[in-house]
Amino acid sequence: MYQYSEKDKQIVKNRTKEFLFQVKRRINGDLTEEEFKPLRLMNGLYLQLHAYMLRVAIPYGELSYIQLKKLAEISEKYDKGYGHFTTRQNIQFNWPKLEDVPKILEELADVEMHAIQTSGNCIRNISCDHLAGINNEEVEDPRPWCEIIRKWSTFHPEFSFLPRKFKIAVIACDTDRAAMKVHDIGLKLVKKKNEVGFEVFVGGGQGRSPFIAKKINDFVKKKDLLNYLEAILSIYNEMGRRDNIYKARIKILINELGEKKLKSLVENKFKKFADKKLSLKENEIQEIKNYFKLPISGPIKSEIPLKKNKQYTIWLNQNVIEHKLSGYSIIMVSLKPYNQPPGDATANQMKTLSKIAQEFSYGEIRVTHEQNLVLPHVKNSDLFNVWNQLKSINLATPNIGLITDAICCPGMDYCALATARSIPISQKISRYFKNQSIQEKIGKIKIKISGCINACGHHHVGNIGILGLDRNGEESYQISLGGSADENTNIGQIVGPSFPEKELMKAIKTIVKTFENNKKAKNENFLTVFNRIGIDPFKKDLYETSNSK
Secondary structure (H helix, E strand, O other): OOOOOHHHHHHHHHHHHHHHHHHHHOOOHHHHHHHHHHHHHHHEEEEEEEEEEEEEEOOHHHHHHHHHHHHHHHHHHHOEEEEEEEOOOOEOOOOOOOHHHHHHHHHHHHOOOOOOOOOOOOOOOOOOOOOOOOOOOOOOOOHHHHHHHHHHOOOOOOOOOOOOEEOEEEEOOOOOOOHHOOOEEEEEEEEEEOEEEEEEEOEEEOOEEEEEEEOEEEEEEEHHHHHHHHHHHHHHHHHHHOOOOOOHHHHHHHHOOOOOHHHHHHHHHHHHHHHHHOOOOOHHHHHHHHHOOOOOOOOHHHHOOOOOHHHHHHHHHHHHHEEEOOEEEEEEEEOOOOOOOOOEEHHHHHHHHHHHHHHHHOOEEEEEOOOEEEEEEEEHHHHHHHHHHHHOOOOOOOOOOOOOOOEEEEEOOOOOOOOOHHHHHHHHHHHHHHOOOHHHOOOOEEEEEOOOOOOOOOHHHHHHEEEEEEEEEEEEEEEEOOEOHHHHHHHHOEEOOEEHHHHHHHHHHHHHHHHHHHOOOOOOOOHHHHHHOOOOHHHHHHHHHHHOO
């Protein structure tokens, strides 16, 4: 894991002092809420439906056990005893008092954490594959590159006030676990002619106008990465719309200019940046890489305990992944216990998980973009012990990748922008499908739920996407099918008119039934069936069922 330098520590300390002064001015009435807004957003503080919300950065989803313990303590001391892990691998506290926020930031700084780049029109927290460095597919570990980009982008004088927020994801293998193609910039490490460099994708995003990122370069050399990113961001900063918030993202710019035109502009700008001294030297790259060496030296002999325990066996099969070093396993910790808000973790759960990570996972925890956690380095011989401990805090739900493992935004329970609730919908789905044999029969499927068109729940790329709407003062839900956020990224197709909240679960059941009726093989998953038969059979069954009431 990356550790703060003295310079890093001083930057965060200074920012915290500065914000304390700004908060005092707001409380004293020297600043209006409108004047305070840009200042608080620069420090990850939002004004939600009922209270302020603080979003804390977890760069590329990496946490130490010390940091997780601190997050638990903050949730107890300053919030309501829980935190919400987000699709950008961050954590949110939904109930802090304004006067306490500087204290929270001070405590975060003590464990090398902050809330910088979690809001505002800047380059946001860099996201990454949650299996980075521990899988056998990748050409090299992408995490050092996330850190290099983070260092370059934090407080960048030109890119602190972009036309709109800007999101970057980095992966290093063909399997995309970071939704790379729905980011403003997606970077994929590739190897060509014995040299490793980057494929560069630009213009992905969701919200009102969903787009899949377009590849604008097959190979950017490592040393040129920052100059190339600088070129893209400079073009966007110069040409991106600032007169219309709905047309301000780079996805709109590339759609209006065209892929070839944007690529030409970037290449010309890149040539001019050759002397900007952003070229990376091998020793600089290696210095960052040294922070990300695995805490384990090599493979070991360690067997998975076999127990006559059905629940444990199911969990092993569903939530445990093979580590790239033999003798170790990766544990996916589901934050989707049945009937609970997806992505939430209580203070007790975080504290216990911190202890588990310290004892059994070399002090490391990771956050996934699908709102789950990861224990990345667990000896096979410890799996049964860890399972028992996770079970004691209700974090051993064996549903990773199944229908109850839904992505869900906070929706109208918290968010001032939301037009409908999303958490109760996820809970209804969780309750109805919680039977393990039913989930396993349905197989791999991804449900994603958003409470408004801003798509924080990634509904556009859900196999089943659910978008909450306001229809004449009543909650209604639009369904899309066939979306995907993996290496075969696809925007889902809307099935038709939305469904009132009281009819939504019936519609979900109908979709699942149509899928099962059209399976040709037992192990055929939802996307395979959908891509084979198309949307029409689903539409027919949905609206015939609806009209036959």
